[in-house]
Amino acid sequence: MTTIDPAKTSRDYQQEAIAEPAHHQEHPDLRIPGLIVFLAAEGMIFLGLFMAYIAFRAVTPDWPPEGTPKLELLLPGINTAVLIGSSFVIHNADQAIQKNDVKGLRLWFGITALMGAVFLAGQLYEYFHLEFGLRTNIFASTFYVLTGFHGLHVCFGLILMLAVLWRSRVPNHYNSEKHFGVQAAEIYWHFVDVIWIILFILLYLL
Amino acid sequence: MTQAAQIQEQANRPAHPEKKGDWKQYFTFSTDHKVIGIQYLVTTFVFYLIGGVLATMVRTELATPESDFVSREVYNSLFTVHATVMIFLWIVPAGTGGFGNYLVPLMIGARDMAFPKLNALAFWMIPPAGILLMSSFLVGAPGAGWTNYPPLSLISGKAGEMIWILSVLTLGTSSILAAINFLVTIAKMRTPGMGWNQMPLFCWAMFATSILAVIATPVLAGALILLSFDVLIGTAFFNPTGGGDPIVYQHLFWFYSHPAVYIMILPVFGMISELISVHARKPIFGYKAIAYSSLAICGLGLIVWVHHMFTSGTPPWMRMFFMITTMIIAVPTGIKVFSWLATLWGGKLDDSSALLFAMGFIALFVIGGISGVMTASVPFDIHVHDTYFVVAHLHYVLFGGSVFGLYGAFYHWFPKITGRMMNEAWGKAHFWLSFVGFNLAFMPMHKLGLEGMNRRIAEYDPKFATLNLICTIGAFLLAMSTIPFIVNVTWSWLRGEPAGDNPWRALTLEWMTTSPPPPENFIADPVLATGPYDYGLAPRSTEVDVPFSDASNPALSAGPSSTLRAKPDPVVAANPSDRGTESNNR
Numbered sequence: 102m103t104t105i106d107p108a109k110t111s112r113d114y115q116q117e118a119i120a121e122p123a124h125h126q127e128h129p130d131l132r133i134p135g136l137i138v139f140l141a142a143e144g145m146i147f148l149g150l151f152m153a154y155i156a157f158r159a160v161t162p163d164w165p166p167e168g169t170p171k172l173e174l175l176l177p178g179i180n181t182a183v184l185i186g187s188s189f190v191i192h193n194a195d196q197a198i199q200k201n202d203v204k205g206l207r208l209w210f211g212i213t214a215l216m217g218a219v220f221l222a223g224q225l226y227e228y229f230h231l232e233f234g235l236r237t238n239i240f241a242s243t244f245y246v247l248t249g250f251h252g253l254h255v256c257f258g259l260i261l262m263l264a265v266l267w268r269s270r271v272p273n274h275y276n277s278e279k280h281f282g283v284q285a286a287e288i289y290w291h292f293v294d295v296i297w298i299i300l301f302i303l304l305y306l307l
Numbered sequence: 308m309t310q311a312a313q314i315q316e317q318a319n320r321p322a323h324p325e326k327k328g329d330w331k332q333y334f335t336f337s338t339d340h341k342v343i344g345i346q347y348l349v350t351t352f353v354f355y356l357i358g359g360v361l362a363t364m365v366r367t368e369l370a371t372p373e374s375d376f377v378s379r380e381v382y383n384s385l386f387t388v389h390a391t392v393m394i395f396l397w398i399v400p401a402g403t404g405g406f407g408n409y410l411v412p413l414m415i416g417a418r419d420m421a422f423p424k425l426n427a428l429a430f431w432m433i434p435p436a437g438i439l440l441m442s443s444f445l446v447g448a449p450g451a452g453w454t455n456y457p458p459l460s461l462i463s464g465k466a467g468e469m470i471w472i473l474s475v476l477t478l479g480t481s482s483i484l485a486a487i488n489f490l491v492t493i494a495k496m497r498t499p500g501m502g503w504n505q506m507p508l509f510c511w512a513m514f515a516t517s518i519l520a521v522i523a524t525p526v527l528a529g530a531l532i533l534l535s536f537d538v539l540i541g542t543a544f545f546n547p548t549g550g551g552d553p554i555v556y557q558h559l560f561w562f563y564s565h566p567a568v569y570i571m572i573l574p575v576f577g578m579i580s581e582l583i584s585v586h587a588r589k590p591i592f593g594y595k596a597i598a599y600s601s602l603a604i605c606g607l608g609l610i611v612w613v614h615h616m617f618t619s620g621t622p623p624w625m626r627m628f629f630m631i632t633t634m635i636i637a638v639p640t641g642i643k644v645f646s647w648l649a650t651l652w653g654g655k656l657d658d659s660s661a662l663l664f665a666m667g668f669i670a671l672f673v674i675g676g677i678s679g680v681m682t683a684s685v686p687f688d689i690h691v692h693d694t695y696f697v698v699a700h701l702h703y704v705l706f707g708g709s710v711f712g713l714y715g716a717f718y719h720w721f722p723k724i725t726g727r728m729m730n731e732a733w734g735k736a737h738f739w740l741s742f743v744g745f746n747l748a749f750m751p752m753h754k755l756g757l758e759g760m761n762r763r764i765a766e767y768d769p770k771f772a773t774l775n776l777i778c779t780i781g782a783f784l785l786a787m788s789t790i791p792f793i794v795n796v797t798w799s800w801l802r803g804e805p806a807g808d809n810p811w812r813a814l815t816l817e818w819m820t821t822s823p824p825p826p827e828n829f830i831a832d833p834v835l836a837t838g839p840y841d842y843g844l845a846p847r848s849t850e851v852d853v854p855f856s857d858a859s860n861p862a863l864s865a866g867p868s869s870t871l872r873a874k875p876d877p878v879v880a881a882n883p884s885d886r887g888t889e890s891n892n893r
Contacts, residue, residue: 131421131491138487142521149529149559153544156555166550235542239550242542246533 338423344409383450390453413817416498486520512577527563575712587654600639660734664715671707696756727803747781
């Protein structure tokens with residue numbers, strides 16, 4: 102709270118302000134809160150689609166509709182484990198960069214990216230071996246749209262990680278003080294992971 | 308003006324006002340929030356005029372019972388595009404993007420928004436989306452109403468439908484990005500010493516609006532993604548013949564589009580709070596009540612969407628719940644209206660067009676609000692659903708509310724944006740033309756709706772002809788009313804009398820810098836000496852309790868008989884110290 106000092110005139114205030122270097126100070130770095138609000142909006146798209154799925158399920162007499170083959174659980178289960186595991190792996194990268202360890206950062210990000218790629222490959226394998234297509238029935242359509250939309254987010258997370266790996270080649274681009282890119286990729290990856298857990302329970306288990 | 312207020316006003320003024328930027332910067336990817344605000348305002352106003360032309364064509368068609376001006380299909384496209392333009396390209400971006408961008412950083416004493424590039428990106432999504440929507444007239448414009456309910460939207464022209472979806476998705480994305488920016492800016496970039504309860508009420512309103520935009524808009528995006536699958540690929544999400552359910556689309560759509568009406572009105576509520584306090588020269592009545600009722604409207608606004616679907620086969624228990632929540636919304640809204648009336652009460656009202664529009668806003672918005680409570684009740688809604696009663700209701704809140712408020716804001720902040728005053732005589736002409744035209748156009752629609760005239764049809768029963776003719780005459784008056792405004796703005800921008808930095812003698816920070824403000828707004832972190840609405844109150848810090856040296860000028864002294872006072876209160880005049888603890892914003 103700036104209080105007004107009665108001994109000063111407005112001219113004094115102006116002189117002080119011009120003398121202060123604060124005038125050209127750095128723009129505050131608020132990217133992390135911005136990202137979190139953005140992810141809240143992203144989460145709402147998924148919530149909308151989940152609610153649509155639940156509503157379709159509620160109004161359709163038998164779910165999944167007649168003639169839809171049961172979903173395999175083994176491959177998606179392994180996939181889920183890989184994705185959840187990658188969330189713990191990427192956290193190590195954050196720990197590493199806190200200690201200014203860029204090598205460690207690159208190692209853990211590499212492993213996470215690999216796990217993400219395995220997940221995507223598993224998803225694609227499942228897509229190609231499923232008995233139903235996008236237009237088969239309402240269950241198939243929602244299944245493909247939900248998993249596909251999530252897959253797009255996994256793709257984007259991979260791109261983020263590769264971008265961080267690319268940038269980390271520059272010495273001191275990331276250090277213990279300043280590593281927004283690492284944090285952002287990590288937060289985003291956790292978000293994608295949490296969405297998948299909900300999706301897996303909703304689509305495969307229930 | 309108190310000493311504190313005077314020091315506050317002068318201390319924050321840049322010592323060397325910068326040169327005015329040239330006009331070319333408005334066509335660049337500028338990251339200055341003031342440039343972006345003006346870009347938004349001008350762009351959206353152009354779309355407002357386009358939407359107005361479409362509306363006038365709709366009313367021309369409805370002047371007679373037969374379909375004689377345009378074909379039925381074209382008529383469908385006219386009202387569809389009219390609504391889409393007015394909602395997504397005028398009121399939402401003008402209220403949030405336009406005035407929000409221009410004012411919020413100035414009001415909280417920040418140099419700019421939290422994410423200037425994101426801000427520019429959010430703006431530059433709007434012109435392409437608007438042009439895209441307009442281009443749909445070349446390939447068969449969408450004609451399923453702005454709600455685009457399937458299955459109707461699945462069987463009309465695919466090209467127009469997809470253009471509509473892409474355009475609205477782009478505009479929705481723009482709205483989300485802008486909202487993220489506002490939330491972070493308001494939460495993190497206030498000047499030191501400005502707590503939440505010292506913010507101007509417009510910032511509170513923008514905060515609540517942005518929460519709604521971030522939470523609700525993505526759900527519409529989800530709905531439109533599913534709808535585009537249906538249109539393009541032939542899935543059956545919303546197509547009952549393939550096992551889908553059109554009601555799910557309605558739920559997803561209204562989960563955004565009901566909050567959207569609060570996105571359109573909340574910023575205007577904030578503007579009205581500013582206008583009325585300044586032009587009535589009184590502290591705002593119930594600062595916290597107005598601020599927190601914005602948040603209450605935001606929370607409640609998310610759980611009322613099914614009242615648009617009372618006739619869509621909604622189960623009775625669900626109707627009951629949504630009827631009650633909808634009626635509860637009237638409570639925080641009423642709190643605001645009564646607070647504004649209490650602020651006006653006994654105030655020293657000035658004779659400005661801004662205040663005139665603010666009072667016109669209150670009158671018309673209350674009429675729209677009351678018909679809103681009427682339609683909230685299920686039995687009544689079943690009777691008037693899809694009739695002109697609903698059309699009357701929505702235009703009373705969106706035009707009589709939002710647009711009148713936006714006009715008032717134009718008159719109020721134009722001096723800050725351009726450094727020149729608007730012409731008052733033309734402003735009055737603009738107000739009365741708008742007010743009379745508006746009521747002539749929309750008041751009869753209540754009766755039409757109750758007598759059973761359907762909305763969204765080009766031909767109607769001849770027994771409605773007289774009232775429709777009156778509506779059409781009103782619509783033409785309303786169309787004419789923009790002419791004095793455009794003339795006024797153009798002339799004032801070029802030739803208006805110089806406004807000075809603070810023509811309304813306001814206390815909020817946007818008036819504490821030059822008009823127009825320099826690129827970084829203030830010379831340093833602004834000095835706050837008074838609350839935003841402490842008109843005629845004692846200064847905040849008790850050290851400054853000495854009369855100003857210029858006491859011979861009553862306008863500059865804060866004494867009980869100052870010209871700033873509404874009425875010299877004999878009780879206070881006897882004990883001036885009684886006024887010491889009145890500020891809401893300590």
